[in-house]
Amino acid sequence: xxxxxxxxxxxxxxxxxxxxxxxxxxxxxxxxxxxxxxxxxxxxxxxxxxxxxxxxxxxxxxxxxxxxxxxxxxxxxxxxxxxxxxxxxxxxxxxxxxxxxxxxxxxxxxxxxxxxxxxxxxxxxxxxxxxxxxxxxxxxxxxxxxxxxxxxxxxxxxxxxxxxxxxxxxxxxxxxxxxxxxxxxxxxxxxxxxxxxxxxxxxxxxxxxxxxxxxxxxxxxxxxxxxxxxxxxxxxxxxxxxxxxxxxxxxxxxxxxxxxxxxxxxxxxxxxxxxxxxxxxxxxxxxxxxxxxxxxxxxxxxxxxxxxxxxxxxxxxxxxxxxxxxxxxxxxxxxxxxxxxxxxxxxxxxxxxxxxxxxxxxxxxxxxxxxxxxxxxxxxxxxxxxxxxxxxxxxxxxxxxxxxxxxxxxxxxxxxxxxxxxxxxxxxxxxxxxxxxxxxxxxxxxxxxxxxxxxxxxxx
Ligand SMILES: Cc1cc2nc3c(=O)[nH]c(=O)nc-3n(C[C@H](O)[C@H](O)[C@H](O)COP(=O)(O)OP(=O)(O)OC[C@H]3O[C@@H](n4cnc5c(N)ncnc54)[C@H](O)[C@@H]3O)c2cc1C
Numbered sequence: 009x010x011x012x013x014x015x016x017x018x019x020x021x022x023x024x025x026x027x028x029x030x031x032x033x034x035x036x037x038x039x040x041x042x043x044x045x046x047x048x049x050x051x052x053x054x055x056x057x058x059x060x061x062x063x064x065x066x067x068x069x070x071x072x073x074x075x076x077x078x079x080x081x082x083x084x085x086x087x088x089x090x091x092x093x094x095x096x097x098x099x100x101x102x103x104x105x106x107x108x109x110x111x112x113x114x115x116x117x118x119x120x121x122x123x124x125x126x127x128x129x130x131x132x133x134x135x136x137x138x139x140x141x142x143x144x145x146x147x148x149x150x151x152x153x154x155x156x157x158x159x160x161x162x163x164x165x166x167x168x169x170x171x172x173x174x175x176x177x178x179x180x181x182x183x184x185x186x187x188x189x190x191x192x193x194x195x196x197x198x199x200x201x202x203x204x205x206x207x208x209x210x211x212x213x214x215x216x217x218x219x220x221x222x223x224x225x226x227x228x229x230x231x232x233x234x235x236x237x238x239x240x241x242x243x244x245x246x247x248x249x250x251x252x253x254x255x256x257x258x259x260x261x262x263x264x265x266x267x268x269x270x271x272x273x274x275x276x277x278x279x280x281x282x283x284x285x286x287x288x289x290x291x292x293x294x295x296x297x298x299x300x301x302x303x304x305x306x307x308x309x310x311x312x313x314x315x316x317x318x319x320x321x322x323x324x325x326x327x328x329x330x331x332x333x334x335x336x337x338x339x340x341x342x343x344x345x346x347x348x349x350x351x352x353x354x355x356x357x358x359x360x361x362x363x364x365x366x367x368x369x370x371x372x373x374x375x376x377x378x379x380x381x382x383x384x385x386x387x388x389x390x391x392x393x394x395x396x397x398x399x400x401x402x403x404x405x406x407x408x409x410x411x412x413x414x415x416x417x418x419x420x421x422x423x424x425x426x427x428x429x430x431x432x433x434x435x436x437x438x439x440x441x442x443x444x445x446x447x448x449x450x451x452x453x454x455x456x457x458x459x460x461x462x463x464x465x466x467x468x
Contacts, residue, residue, distance in 0.1 A: 017044065017046050018045050018046075018358065020036060020046070020117065020118070020119040020121065021103060021120050022049045022121040023120070024123035026051070026123065027123075027343040028318045028347045030082065031343075033047055033049050034082065034351075034409070036351050036355070037085040037086055047085070048087045049083055049086050049088050050092070050093050050105055051079065051091075052091060052108070053090070055076035055078050057075065057146050058076070058404075060404050062144075062148075062149040063149070063186075063192075063376060066149040066150070066193060066197070067193040067194060068153060068429055068430045069193075069420065070417055071420050092106050094112065094287070096120075096287070096291040096293070101120075119314045119316070119354060119358075120316065122301055122315065122321065123317070123347075125320045126283060126338060127282065127285055128144060128278060129283040133254055133255065134256040135256050135257030135258060136254070136257060139257045140277070143279050144282075153197070156194055159176060160175075160176075160198060160202060172213065173271075174274050176213050178216050178275040181220075183225030184226070184281065185373060185375045187218070187220075187277075188218070189376055191246070192241060193377075195216045195246060198214060199211045199244075200379075200429055201431040204428070205431060217246075218241070218246065219249050220249065220251075220252065221252065228385075237377065240377065240383075249267065252265050261276075283298075284320065288321060294311055298323070300322055301317040301322050303325070305366055305367075307324060307349060307363075307366055308363065316354065318347060319342070320343070323335045324342070324366060327365060327366075328369040336366075337370065344407065346366055349366045372384070372386035372387060372388075374386065374400040375400065376397055376401075377397070379429075380393075
């Protein structure tokens with residue numbers, strides 16, 4: 009790496025303020041004094057999202073604001089840019105930044121940390137783009153919470169059986185941990201709401217369908233644990249279809265599956281995998297056949313000395329496996345540890361020392377399946393039900409960044425255990441200007457627009 013002289017400060021550009029970006033920048037700002045480097049973090053969002061808590065945020069167990077970590081407050085010795093990196097030439101050490109407002113501009117740097125993560129991997133299924141939603145952002149999690157509760161409101165307020173059935177059918181595609189947790193947590197929340205606040209509905213009126221293209225769910229745990237999870241979900245009345253694919257969704261929301269079944273569903277959640285951020289295709293970084301950045305065990309981008317990458321978009325050799333070509337899995341466990349090693353390696357190289365190889369043997373997985381329900385397999389120990397759920401909570405609260413967020417999440421859980429679970433749908437958030445626009449455009453005449461989903465949610 010070309011080391012700038014003592015008079016000039018290298019600019020470290022961190023692309024993405026998620027798991028890897030936030031933890032790397034935090035460690036760099038701690039270890040490098042302001043005089044030694046300028047750290048610039050670029051992210052379209054002003055916050056890091058702690059994704060493992062999204063299912064609990066959707067279920068109302070944790071406040072949405074508490075699953076995100078504000079970048080400007082946490083990275084107080086970094087320069088935070090709210091915008092997206094649109095393209096990047098590492099040969100010229102320049103990135104093109106599209107800020108939240110204003111014209112795009114070029115940003116020069118000396119050291120690059122590529123941490124822009126992954127995006128939903130979709131397939132060209134007719135109707136999917138028009139009707140589906142992902143489950144990767146806090147916006148999607150909160151939208152889904154409001155949407156599911158609004159469907160209960162719609163079903164409870166009509167006698168039309170077709171409208172009811174359509175509203176109460178919830179379809180999820182993809183059985184990885186994100187999909188299973190979202191499916192199970194939202195069903196648990198909806199069941200609770202129906203049992204306590206919707207006397208005209210019963211849990212049996214709802215239909216929750218999970219479609220998985222392979223023969224199993226939860227590839228992160230052993231087959232017996234995955235089979236146990238399917239049994240648990242089925243016992244709750246949920247419909248788990250293995251070896252089944254989503255074929256199409258019609259204009260009027262009829263879902264068609266590869267097993268020949270078809271049904272109307274107003275909710276379609278796509279969690280069938282991720283792919284590396286498409287930004288990589290607009291860069292000159294070396295990519296592997298899956299579109300990930302090729303990395304060395306030191307987390308340096310292959311063929312470079314001053315570009316680094318980690319997390320979901322990086323093909324990092326897994327040197328704990330005696331298997332040529334093995335790379336680390338895209339999960340939070342690796343992301344957080346890689347970020348630590350990556351920051352230490354940058355500090356080492358800037359100080360004229362050698363970087364060290366990243367080594368971490370995958371410890372296992374924990375997943376929550378609703379309140380007091382879970383599945384876990386950690387260091388070969390298998391846990392089911394309450395112990396697994398408890399482990400899920402204690403593990404993630406220990407991992408969520410900053411003491412502030414840990415305290416707030418624990419406070420949310422404590423309050424929820426003392427008072428009842430919150431099942432309020434803030435449907436107005438989906439379209440906040442509607443009422444004002446209606447008032448302004450009606451010019452004082454008494455015209456009422458047709459009710460929307462937001463109205464229905466608000467009417468509860
Ligand atoms: C619902 C859900 C539950 C999960 N649960 C678990 C779990 O229980 N255990 C586990 O180990 N893992 C879990 N994961 C996976 C884990 O969250 C990811 O592996 C981890 O977040 C990857 O970190 P990352 O930094 O690579 O990407 P991210 O954390 O996704 O960060 C990427 C950042 O880059 C930003 N960005 C995107 N495009 C640009 C651009 N063009 N320019 C600048 N910035 C950009 C994004 O806004 C984002 O902030 C879960 C994921 C989801 C979605």
